[in-house]
Amino acid sequence: MDLPDFRASLTAAAPPAAASLPLQALWWDAKGDWNRAHECAQADRGAMAALVHAYLHRKEPDPANARYWYNRAGRQPATASLEQEWAALATELLAA
Structure with missing residues (x-):
């Protein structure tokens, strides 16, 4: 799955079955359920x-x-927009 496929999955009622917990967290965030x-x-x-x-x-x-x-997490705080950070995190998780 790549980022466009992941974004397309947001029309479903639940995150993709194979999604890790961090990826599920991003999915729910994108659905507006913080x-x-x-x-x-x-x-x-x-x-x-x-x-x-x-x-x-x-x-x-x-x-x-x-x-x-x-x-x-061993990372510096993000300075990009929230949208950019979300996309970067999703991309990194999907590549793992």
Whole structure:
């Protein structure tokens, strides 16, 4: 699956079956369900989930909490737009 396919999946009622929890979090976020996205990000302890978690708190906005999660992910806080960060995260997760 690539980014256009992932975006197209947003018309469905649920995320793609093979989607990881961080990818599901981005899917729910794109559907406008921040709480469900946050639940998915919290359910995974990996670095990519921490990065998606950071993005979600940046979007909230809760910059202090976002910085904590960027640090947990071992990444610098994002400076791109939220839309650009979402696309970059989705692309990275889809390539993994």
